[in-house]
Structures are given as structure tokens and as C-alpha cells.
Amino acid sequence: xxxxxxxxxxxxxxxxxxxxxxxxxxxxxxxxxxxxxxxxxxxxxxxxxxxxxxxxxxxxxxxxxxxxxxxxxxxxxxxxxxxxxxxxxxxxxxxxxxxxxxxxxxxxxxxxxxxxxxxxxxxxxxxxxxxxxxxxxxxxxxxxxxxxxxxxxxxxxxxxxxxxxxxxxxxxxxxxxxxxxxxxxxxxxxxxxxxxxxxxxxxxxxxxxxxxxxxxxxxxxxxxxxxxxxxxxxxxxxxxxxxxxxxxxxxxxxxxxxxxxxxxxxxxxxxxxxxxxxxxxxxxxxxxxxxxxxxxxxxxxxxxxxxxxxxxxxxxxxxxxxxxxxxxxxxxxxxxxxxxxxxxxxxxxxxxxxxxxxxxxxxxxxxxxxxxxxxxxxxxxxxxxxxxxxxxxxxxxxxxxxxxxxxxxxxxxxxxxxxxxxxxxxxxxxxxxxxxxxxxxxxxxxxxxxxxxxxxxxxxxxxxxxxx
Amino acid sequence: xxxxxxxxxxxxxxxxxxxxxxxxxxxxxxxxxxxxxxxxxxxxxxxxxxxxxxxxxxxxxxxxxxxxxxxxxxxxxxxxxxxxxxxxxxxxxxxxxxxxxxxxxxxxxxx
Numbered sequence: 001x002x003x004x005x006x007x008x009x010x011x012x013x014x015x016x017x018x019x020x021x022x023x024x025x026x027x028x029x030x031x032x033x034x035x036x037x038x039x040x041x042x043x044x045x046x047x048x049x050x051x052x053x054x055x056x057x058x059x060x061x062x063x064x065x066x067x068x069x070x071x072x073x074x075x076x077x078x079x080x081x082x083x084x085x086x087x088x089x090x091x092x093x094x095x096x097x098x099x100x101x102x103x104x105x106x107x108x109x110x111x112x113x114x115x116x117x118x119x120x121x122x123x124x125x126x127x128x129x130x131x132x133x134x135x136x137x138x139x140x141x142x143x144x145x146x147x148x149x150x151x152x153x154x155x156x157x158x159x160x161x162x163x164x165x166x167x168x169x170x171x172x173x174x175x176x177x178x179x180x181x182x183x184x185x186x187x188x189x190x191x192x193x194x195x196x197x198x199x200x201x202x203x204x205x206x207x208x209x210x211x212x213x214x215x216x217x218x219x220x221x222x223x224x225x226x227x228x229x230x231x232x233x234x235x236x237x238x239x240x241x242x243x244x245x246x247x248x249x250x251x252x253x254x255x256x257x258x259x260x261x262x263x264x265x266x267x268x269x270x271x272x273x274x275x276x277x278x279x280x281x282x283x284x285x286x287x288x289x290x291x292x293x294x295x296x297x298x299x300x301x302x303x304x305x306x307x308x309x310x311x312x313x314x315x316x317x318x319x320x321x322x323x324x325x326x327x328x329x330x331x332x333x334x335x336x337x338x339x340x341x342x343x344x345x346x347x348x349x350x351x352x353x354x355x356x357x358x359x360x361x362x363x364x365x366x367x368x369x370x371x372x373x374x375x376x377x378x379x380x381x382x383x384x385x386x387x388x389x390x391x392x393x394x395x396x397x398x399x400x401x402x403x404x405x406x407x408x409x410x411x412x413x414x415x416x417x418x419x420x421x422x423x424x425x426x427x428x429x430x431x432x433x434x435x436x437x438x439x440x441x442x443x444x445x446x447x448x449x450x451x452x453x454x455x456x457x458x459x460x461x462x463x464x465x466x467x468x
Numbered sequence: 469x470x471x472x473x474x475x476x477x478x479x480x481x482x483x484x485x486x487x488x489x490x491x492x493x494x495x496x497x498x499x500x501x502x503x504x505x506x507x508x509x510x511x512x513x514x515x516x517x518x519x520x521x522x523x524x525x526x527x528x529x530x531x532x533x534x535x536x537x538x539x540x541x542x543x544x545x546x547x548x549x550x551x552x553x554x555x556x557x558x559x560x561x562x563x564x565x566x567x568x569x570x571x572x573x574x575x576x577x578x579x
Contacts, residue, residue, distance in 0.1 A: 001578050002521075002578070003575050006557045006559070007575055010566065011504045012502055012504070016566055016571070021574065021577050040502075040503065050523070050525065053528075061531075062532060074532070078510060081572045082510060084506050104479060105483075107479050112470075122481075124480055132477050134478070135475060137475075163486040163488055164486065164487050164488075165486050167484040171480060174478050174483060384523070385522060385523065385554050386554070388521070388549065389549065389552055
């Protein structure tokens with residue numbers, strides 16, 4: 001939390017007394033942060049929320065009580081800067097949070113219903129029943145990889161306790177079982193896990209994530225990239241996407257008001273738009289090849305944003321590009337990030353009729369042709385939070401955009417490289433989705449696969465270099 | 469009558485471990501001297517009001533600035549938006565400016 005972090009720096013490295021202010025909603029989080037760092041900052045809490053409140057209300061907050069102390073907020077501000085620090089002032093325990101010891105690996109025997117209840121009560125599920133991870137099921141799941149069960153797949157940084165969480169291949173297999181996955185899905189899950197990215201990051205905002213699979217494994221595990229690819233129908237799409245959120249729960253991201261803050265949440269988190277690209281029906285190169293992977297390699301790619309807008313009946317009165325631009329007007333344009341998910345019919349139309357020979361050609365067209373009034377861009381709080389500092393730092397074009405009159409038109413998707421295009425759909429109608437998702441990372445699936453599955457590739461290599 | 473599940477069920481939490489981010493950090497309470505010395509009074513001082521960038525912070529600090537103008541007019545309030553990320557301490561130029569020209573800072577608003 002920047003308020004506390006910056007205050008610590010000013011106090012300890014610059015010798016500047018500070019009065020850090022937070023809304024009371026985050027008091028527990030800040031309290032834990034102070035305890036971890038052992039620096040007794042004089043944090044002042046004000047009523048919540050601050051965002052969107054008129055000046056008169058905010059004045060009332062300042063002259064009103066700190067909900068944590070019942071003292072007047074502005075008096076606390078003055079006192080924080082002037083009252084000498086005394087040994088009597090801070091009596092709290094600033095020692096780090098105690099660690100939990102080694103846990104037993106097997107749960108106490110119980111009935112199916114009670115164990116389901118236990119998993120739910122412990123916060124290990126997504127609210128839906130899970131497949132209980134018995135020893136036999138987990139052992140079978142582990143057939144899907146050659147990796148040792150105790151190999152550490154990745155580390156996750158826990159912001160609330162300032163620790164790194166390490167998790168093993170076996171943990172990913174357990175989660176795979178819980179999600180209903182099969183052994184052949186495990187390499188995809190391990191690839192996702194290896195990125196260390198949660199499907200639901202800690203934020204008060206309704207983050208959403210998307211999982212895209214490319215390469216031969218799509219068809220080997222029968223992922224859907226065609227009709228209804230995003231719909232709840234095909235096993236691989238459903239369970240792989242679900243497993244990512246179950247992993248996220250195991251990583252601690254759904255602990256209420258520890259890492260889980262999203263005020264409304266987002267239903268996309270149930271399976272994270274897990275889908276395969278319809279490479280066979282796309283007129284353009286597959287997404288993972290754009291990211292420098294060989295076409296024969298199987299790869300997962302992660303995208304993150306908040307929202308998407310559907311085109312629901314195609315586009316006959318305007319061009320696809322014009323309609324896409326209208327949809328983009330509803331999205332913030334944060335760092336030029338957008339993801340277009342096009343049915344193959346749309347992709348072919350753009351290539352054959354509109355002359356976009358590559359995905360990037362269309363991205364350039366969008367970048368040049370979508371315009372937004374400067375006031376609309378800067379008036380979006382997300383943009384103000386994330387991009388105004390760049391403008392103030394003189395980074396172009398943001399610095400110039402900031403100086404424009406409000407009605408001046410700007411092209412906020414100024415970086416076409418940050419516009420992603422993937423081809424998904426069953427060609428029953430020329431439709432598409434426009435999302436504010438940015439590309440996060442891609443990871444190889446093949447390096448997590450068991451050898452018998454590799455041998456199943458056409459040339460036996462699956463695009464991998466020879467093993468030493 | 470419900471029967472016990474025949475197979476043993478694994479505890480998902482047993483397959484993760486934690487390690488401290490900073491194993492060198494002190495495990496005992498730090499000295500209060502880790503805070504900067506406080507001011508004897510605010511009158512005549514220059515106080516930086518730092519907007520960390522979260523929604524509404526600027527308007528909140530407008531009111532803090534107005535309060536000082538009304539109640540402690542000898543305070544010089546300097547308004548600044550923190551440069552860099554709203555989530556990290558990645559600023560040095562502003563901190564240097566405060567050290568050079570200011571005596572205290574009010575930072576807000578988290579949340």
C-alpha cells in the first residue's frame with residue numbers, strides 16, 4: 001500500500017514527519033502492514049468511501065471522527081506531525097505474524113458430505129462442490145507429467161503477510177482433481193501455475209482473466225475453439241478454467257479482506273474464459289506464434305482486464321472496424337490494451353474484403369482510427385490513477401494529451417502492439433467480442449508433459465529441442 | 469446412514485510452504501526512533517500534501533488544504549501528485565524536493 005510504503009521512506013530515509021491517511025475500510029490490512037514492517041506509522045483513518053464524494057462530505061470526514069479512534073481526523077493529522085514520539089505511544093506488537101507449522105497431508109477420514117463441507121468451510125473451493133482429491137485420484141492425475149510431485153512449480157508473493165508461497169506439482173495435481181480435470185489436462189494446469197499469476201488478483205476492482213490455449217494440445221485434449229467455445233459445455237475448457245481459480249484460492253487470493261477485496265466481483269472468475277484458438281479456421285497466424293513460440297509448441301497465454309462487449313448480430317450497416325471502434329468507446333483504453341476475439345467468419349471478412357493481411361494490420365487501423373475526446377479519456381478514474389503520472393513525468397504522447405482542450409480528439413490505442421486479436425468461434429454467425437484485456441504472459445505446456453504424450457506428436461518432438 | 473469415504477483425502481494446504489520475503493528483517497519490535505523527529509509546531513512550516521493517486525484523493529486533499537488555509541494560514545501547503553505507480557514507492561524526485569523545501573508531508577488517501 002503506497003501510502004504506508006511512501007511514508008516509511010519519507011520518515012526513515014528523508015527524515016520527514018508524515019501523516020498517512022487511509023479510509024477505515026483498509027484498517028486491518030494497514031495494521032498488518034505496520035506490524036510486518038515494524039515501523040509504527042501514525043496512520044489516520046477516515047470514513048469510507050472517498051471516491052466520488054463531494055467536497056462538503058469530504059470536509060465532514062476531515063472535521064469528523066476517525067472511526068478507529070473516535071478522535072477528530074484533522075486533529076490527528078496535526079498531532080501526527082507535531083507530537084513527539086514516545087515509548088508509551090505504541091504498545092502494539094510489531095513482530096511479524098507467526099508462521100503456521102507443517103500441516104498433515106491426509107485429512108481425517110470422514111463421509112463424502114462432511115468432507116465436501118470441510119473443503120467449502122476451509123475456503124478451498126469456488127463455492128461449487130469439488131471432486132475430492134483422494135490419494136488414488138491424485139496419483140492418477142500425476143501420470144499427466146514427468147515432473148516429480150515435490151518439484152516447486154513457482155512462488156507467489158503474498159502481499160498481506162509479505163511472504164512467498166511455494167507450491168508443488170502435487171498441489172497442482174490436487175487442484176486439478178478438485179476441478180474435475182483429467183491427467184491429460186495437467187500439463188496445461190502446470191503451465192498456468194508456472195506463471196504465478198492468479199486468476200483473481202487482489203484488488204477492489206472486478207478483475208477478470210482469460211486463458212487461451214494454442215498448439216497441438218488443444219485438439220489432443222479436445223478443447224473447444226469452435227461453436228460455443230466460451231459456453232459451459234466442453235470438459236477441458238470448463239475444468240482447466242475452473243482449476244485456475246481453485247489454484248488462486250489455494251494461493252490465498254480469495255481470503256476475505258486479506259487479498260480478496262473486489263467489491264462486486266466478476267462471474268468470469270468461475271472459469272476464466274478458458275478457450276482454445278481456432279487456428280485451423282483462422283486466416284492469420286496463431287497467437288502463440290506472435291509471441292515467438294514455434295507453431296508446433298503448445299502454449300497457454302494469459303490476458304487480464306475487467307470487461308468485454310459482445311457484438312451480437314454481426315455488422316451489415318457499418319464496417320467491422322467502425323463497430324469495433326464504437327465498442328472501444330465504452331472501455332478505458334488503459335495503456336492501449338484491448339483484446340478482440342473474432343469468429344473465423346469475421347477474421348476472413350477482414351482479410352479478404354477489408355484487406356487486413358495480418359492481425360497487426362487491423363490493430364494499426366484501430367490504433368489510427370479510434371478517437372476519443374481528451375476529457376473522456378482523462379476523466380476516467382482508472383486512467384487518472386494509472387496514466388496521469390506518466391503525463392506529469394513528461395512521457396509522450398500522454399504529456400501532450402494532458403495539455404489538450406477537453407474536446408480535442410486523441411487516439412488512446414496509440415500502441416497497436418498492445419491490441420491483441422484471437423480467432424475463436426464456430427462460424428454460425430460473424431460475431432466478435434471486444435475486451436479491455438491486456439496480454440500478460442505465455443507459458444509452454446510441452447515442458448510439463450509426460451513423455452508418452454510427447455511421443456504422440458506427429459514427429460515426436462512437439463517442437464521441443466532434443467533433450468541433453 | 470452415511471459411511472466413511474474409503475480413500476484417504478489429501479489436504480491441499482499441505483502442499484504449499486511459505487518463506488519470509490526478507491529473512492534478515494528483525495523479528496523483534498523496532499525502536500520508535502525509526503520515525504522522523506516531529507515538528508515543534510506547524511505555524512510557518514511548508515507541508516506537502518501528496519495525492520497518491522487513488523480516486524477522490526485529490527478532492528480530499530483539497531479540503532485538507534482549505535482547512536489549513538482557514539485555521540493555520542501561516543502554513544504553506546504544497547500540492548503534489550505522486551509520480552510513478554499508485555501501488556509502489558518508486559519516487560525519488562518528489563521526496564528530494566520535500567527534503568529540500570518542506571518540513572512535513574500528508575499522504576492520502578489509501579482506499
